[in-house]
């Protein structure tokens with residue numbers, strides 16, 4: 001799973017792919033990660049390309 005700290009706002013909001021950063025047209029859920037923001041931790045669901053772009057994440 002990607003580190004939430006390295007993701008951009010749009011990636012955390014589900015607009016952009018959490019892996020490659022492209023704007024999502026067809027998407028699928030990758031799962032949730034814990035994201036700590038201003039001393040608050042919450043679970044955010046990450047979305048990725050469908051079919052999976054797979055850059056370094058084949059079979060993940």
Ligand SMILES: [Zn+2]
Nearest residue numbers: 017020049053
């Ligand atoms: Zn992607």
